[in-house]
């Protein structure tokens with residue numbers, strides 16, 4: 001069969017490096033990642049536990065009424081590191097956990113220690129040879145010459161972006177395990193919002209590592225959600241294009257991907273995600289028009305971002321009617337990130353989470369990028385507070401008992417732009433650009449057929465019985481839609497108006 005290149009995901013330009021070489025190290029390099037967050041002695045642990053209990057009591061941090069939030073995390077992830085100068089610091093997870101627990105938020109959630117995903121689970125998306133290689137390859141020191149790394153580099157592994165560090169496979173499988181567990185809790189209805197801050201690794205491909213990502217836990221999580229939901233909306237607010245997830249679901253209309261990112265194809269990773277890239281070009285491919293891209297320039301503000309996010313996502317929801325939302329909360333879109341250059345504050349970033357939560361659709365929240373650990377921790381802690389409905393009730397001053405409190409530089413959860421950057425970055429996003437984006441996206445959505453699909457090409461074959469269940473649900477939806485159309489016609493109102 002001849003392959004039409006326009007209908008297959010491909011890179012438009014040679015991919016820029018994720019990692020700008022010669023980056024400044026953000027303050028002193030944290031050498032030890034294996035410091036347990038828990039106090040060294042039982043006595044100190046008990047004292048810390050007492051403090052957070054008192055804090056939770058004082059601020060009324062209890063489980064939300066009417067819905068359940070689950071938190072999926074494995075502290076073992078913190079013990080790994082990508083290399084001293086690599087910007088990906090699992091230490092940011094330690095700091096996140098430090099804030100979340102110090103604010104007593106764990107008392108408002110179901111807390112699960114994420115298990116490692118199994119080989120079979122990983123190969124639900126990734127190829128056997130890739131996962132086998134990941135599992136068996138020996139750690140390698142970073143090549144000195146980053147542009148000419150090891151000649152026998154396979155699967156894009158071992159370079160400066162995706163180094164082969166000690167414990168890599170464990171790290172990946174724990175990250176994926178957390179996201180899989182989170183997705184399953186949503187599927188069983190035990191959770192309404194499930195959080196996996198150790199996941200969100202959106203660049204990983206079927207058989208290739210990319211941009212600090214090795215295993216695409218998001219794709220694995222969405223595959224779980226597709227077991228019971230006919231349609232899943234994927235939203236990505238990382239500063240980088242969510243290319244791995246877009247590619248994985250390129251040819252299906254059961255997943256719509258929406259990525260907000262900086263776009264500068266010559267220099268900024270991964271170089272994809274132009275406004276005009278909306279999935280396969282052929283109208284015969286069900287995935288056509290199901291990839292929405294929102295390319296932005298440096299310096300976008302909270303107001304603009306929030307407005308754009310709500311305008312676009314509300315339109316997507318209306319047209320696509322997802323049964324679940326997968327939200328990647330990459331924190332490199334925050335002001336002061338080591339790689340990203342937006343002007344977003346925690347509040348602006350979190351407004352996306354607030355909006356998704358307000359839709360009352362099962363919500364899976366992932367981490368993602370984020371290279372200034374203290375800011376990442378602030379954002380993910382605040383967004384955890386949004387999930388449990390306590391973001392307005394907790395004090396903004398970091399609790400005095402917060403472990404590593406001095407590492408946060410400012411003692412507030414919500415520092416101002418001035419505190420973070422001094423001078424805000426120049427905003428290169430004129431109103432006209434944003435209006436054009438909304439117009440283009442609205443135009444794309446006109447083509448999105450609300451009738452549900454019967455296309456299952458991306459669903460692994462082992463999902464037989466569950467697949468039948470979803471098929472039945474889709475059939476019912478089609479019938480419902482037909483019924484609605486018939487009623488409207490009978491009432492002389494014609495077909496439903498298309499927006």
Ligand SMILES: [Zn+2]
Pocket residue numbers: 238239240330332368369370
């Ligand atoms: Zn990123």
